[in-house]
Amino acid sequence: DTGVSQNPRHKITKRGQNVTFRCDPISEHNRLYWYRQTLGQGPEFLTYFQNEAQLEKSRLLSDRFSAERPKGSFSTLEIQRTEQGDSAMYLCASSLEGVYGNQPQHFGDGTRLSIL
Amino acid sequence: GQSLEQPSEVTAVEGAIVQINCTYQTSGFYGLSWYQQHDGGAPTFLSYNALDGLEETGRFSSFLSRSDSYGYLLLQELQMKDSASYFCAVYNTNAGKSTFGDGTTLTVKP
Numbered sequence: 001d002t003g004v005s006q007n008p009r010h011k012i013t014k015r016g017q018n019v020t021f022r023c024d025p026i027s028e029h030n031r032l033y034w035y036r037q038t039l040g041q042g043p044e045f046l047t048y049f050q051n052e053a054q055l056e057k058s059r060l061l062s063d064r065f066s067a068e069r070p071k072g073s074f075s076t077l078e079i080q081r082t083e084q085g086d087s088a089m090y091l092c093a094s095s096l097e098g099v100y101g102n103q104p105q106h107f108g109d110g111t112r113l114s115i116l
Numbered sequence: 117g118q119s120l121e122q123p124s125e126v127t128a129v130e131g132a133i134v135q136i137n138c139t140y141q142t143s144g145f146y147g148l149s150w151y152q153q154h155d156g157g158a159p160t161f162l163s164y165n166a167l168d169g170l171e172e173t174g175r176f177s178s179f180l181s182r183s184d185s186y187g188y189l190l191l192q193e194l195q196m197k198d199s200a201s202y203f204c205a206v207y208n209t210n211a212g213k214s215t216f217g218d219g220t221t222l223t224v225k226p
Contacts, residue, residue, distance in 0.1 A: 004158075031212060040219075041219070042205070043203070043205075045213050045214055048213065056212060056213050058213070091159070099147070099166070100146075100147075100210055100212055100214075101146065101147035101148070101166065101214065102149075102164040102166070105159075106161075107158035109157070
């Protein structure tokens with residue numbers, strides 16, 4: 001069990017640029033989640049996948065955000081035309097099947113995005 | 117919509133017992149999870165309650181009252197390493213979307 005891996009760890013970019021983050025879940029986990037976290041707040045749900053199917057996307061997400069999990073393994077989160085308010089820690093988590101809340105979500109260390 | 121309330125900070129001494137409360141408002145309710153997050157670290161799962169009552173896992177226990185829309189995390193025999201942020205998260209369906217509270221920062225003092 002190598003844990004959930006996220007790359008890059010840090011990303012600094014100028015406003016208006018596009019960024020893409022990658023998440024490699026624990027290999028036997030078929031569920032994958034994306035969250036955003038800012039200082040002093042809890043993780044904010046963005047979207048989740050079961051295998052390659054994206055089952056829900058937060059209404060808080062604008063259409064500048066898109067996520068994919070093409071083969072049901074790794075996932076990417078892309079943010080287009082970044083804005084200052086996108087600066088945050090982006091967390092990925094994965095879990096096994098079962099009752100959702102009861103299946104521990106294993107989080108990666110996150111990608112910290114800073115918009116200049 | 118959904119909202120959760122937790123105290124922002126709690127302080128206790130080593131060896132003591134501390135309770136972190138979580139009240140929630142949600143259009144439906146399926147279950148409540150608790151996560152721990154150390155500074156600069158990733159959240160880690162602690163417990164889950166779907167039914168009323170107490171779930172015990174070692175030094176940590178979690179309680180739920182569905183009728184009161186209330187839960188708590190109980191930490192016993194506090195250790196310095198328990199200093200962290202603790203988040204409750206509510207599920208309003210058996211699906212992947214959850215809503216996390218803003219967290220409670222626990223400081224354990226010698």
